Amino acid sequence: MMPHTRSRRRGGTLVELLISMVILGVLGTLVARIMMDQQRAFQRMTEQTVVRRELRSAMSLLPTELRGVSSVGGDITAFDNMSISFRASLGSSVVCARTATTVDLPPVGAARMALTSWASLPNVGDAVMLLRPDSSGQKGDFWSTHTVTNVSVLAAPCVGTVYVHPIADLLKTGLRLTVTPTLPDSVLAGSALRLVRPTRYALTQVASGRWYLGRSEFVGGAWTAAIPVSGPYQPASASGTGGLSVALYDTLGVSITTLANAPKAARLDVVLRGRGRSSSRVAGSSITAIEDTIAVRVALRNRR
Template identity: 30%
Template sequence: MLTVQAVPSRRAGFTLIELLIAMGLMSLVGGAIVSLLLRQQRFYNSTTELIQTRQQIRQAAAMLPSDLRGISSAGGDISVMTDSALEFRSVFGSSVVCANIGGVLSTVPRVLATGATMTNWATIPVVGDSLAVYNNGPTLAVIDDGWSLSRITVRDSVTTNVANGCPTATGLTRAGDISAANPSYRLTLSTAAANTIAVGAAIRFFRRVRYRIYRDTDNQWYLGFFNCLVGRVPVCNTTQAIAGPFQPYANNGTSGVQFAYYDVNGAVTADPLQVARISLVVRGQSTGLVNLSGTGGTVFHDSLRIEVGLRNRQ
């Protein structure tokens, strides 16, 4: 009797060689994907470093010129000027004399029904702040006109149109202009205001400030700022970083923040009374390596030069 022996069927699957080939191809594809992701991550990090460096330079360039333009070198505003620091009287507000009673000055409120703006400041003056008020002098001659400097020793808020505040009789305000939300300020000064300071005289409020390049606790160099207020403890507050990091300070023309001073003829000057133009160079550098091409990382450097002409100088 014949018997038929079943031939076992071949099981479906991959041979060892096929598996090795597949794994090799997957490794190549996976390696290419990882390499692409790493390049994208490197490009992103480098672009971020570049943008942040330029942003810090722009921040310094945006803040300093507005302060520097208010300097009156002829008026003695500059107290310290070096290649790494500048200290001066920074104007933060202005107003108009509404009353001068016994040497105490009153200001016009900020908001007027007429829509005119006679008072404007970045911050409300406080005791210890200084001011310059224009004094026409006792005669009509220009020779006795000038700015009188003094310091605020008492500041009172006046919330109604009383006679010792900013009365409507001056013609500068109307009934209802002055309120608790829109006061006039009575300013008692370290030197009583002269009786020749008339209603309508201009007032400039200022505070001593300093900009400088300094090294912080992280060993990076920043543009720092502090202000000084008489009667405060301490008088000058702690230096605060406002932009950076920048290149380290150096006296060879590569400093991260560098000031230079010129007179009306364009010559370098060391006399604070003769400064007509201030040149500011800001040199930034990245905190990490920038590698956009993939050939190797380097520290990114960029710079910006700003020229600021001072007021009352030709």
């Protein structure tokens, strides 16, 4: 009978164990490094998407308001390399009745026809422009400009006129605007009316220290606090290289640098330079901010 021998299985040595731990540590470090780099890359891509989204948001807003500016009509009230103030259109209506110093307006949502529309209700200090049938010596349409001194609500406005329905509009309210100076005789019932308000776009710094494009309005004799509409952007700079730069040009492409020549403006160039959060592309590389730029040229329509 053959003797039974038990096989002895040899275990790992301490050296082999240490080598295995070192290899696993190196592999773990490499995997962690790759995951961290991927996370950083994803964060930068996300931040870049946010910066571009904010730039597109600003460029969908600014041209809409600036395109209707009448340079020859004095709508541009102030500008420099990093801000612009102008009279922005806030609504329109028609005159259904008038006196020497007041105009009555049809209600919003009148049953027969929608003649009144406001982005913001009229306020004291706003300007109203009334279309005059006579040219008053002007070439083309002529708008008579007046300042609103009082706004009152009218119950059942424009009664007996073609602008309202005698039953469907009976419970609707309209507005009566008191204006100065006195209305010319050529402003009649049916004259078109535009409401405009001084508006300013400029970079404003918030509590976090970052810069945003701010919009403010001149209401009640003072500028309202700027409301951030998009951002963040690069810090403001008077040299025109900051987050917002504005430039005006005449029909020949000559730069306009003084307000006295603003009525000659035919084109307005706006450049926005967005800036996102600072981060690095990969571990150990330098930390940089996400930046992008967008530019738009606005041809001013109302130049007559």
